Amino acid sequence: MSELLTVDRDRCMGSGQCTFYAPSTFDLDDLSIAIVTDDTGDPDDKIQQAIDVCPTRAIARALAGGAA
Template identity: 40%
Template sequence: MRVTADRDRCVGSGQCAMLSPDVFDQDDDGLVLVLREEPAEDLREEVHRAADLCPARSLHVHG
């Protein structure tokens, strides 16, 4: 699994950082930061949930 984020689409809601703090964070402007581009398999469910709940659809999970 590989995670990417389109920071240009991010609206800074912070859902990703709350749902999967090991994978996502926010910068000083509130925009998404991907902390782990290739998170461990045990994080799969929470990463997919964060992507599904992103209001801007700025998170993408590959594989």
């Protein structure tokens, strides 16, 4: 089953850490809020590192179909 990445836009402070660790998965929009550009853009370990270093814990993984 595939996983989807989400960014809580209310929590994101736009530090850009996710774009540093997983640049093919995350980007910052015009408001400097993180967005997911490709759920599988980077190797899983890089995506997990981006999740782990997020200072506001705004990034989450969920199984496609809604289960966490």
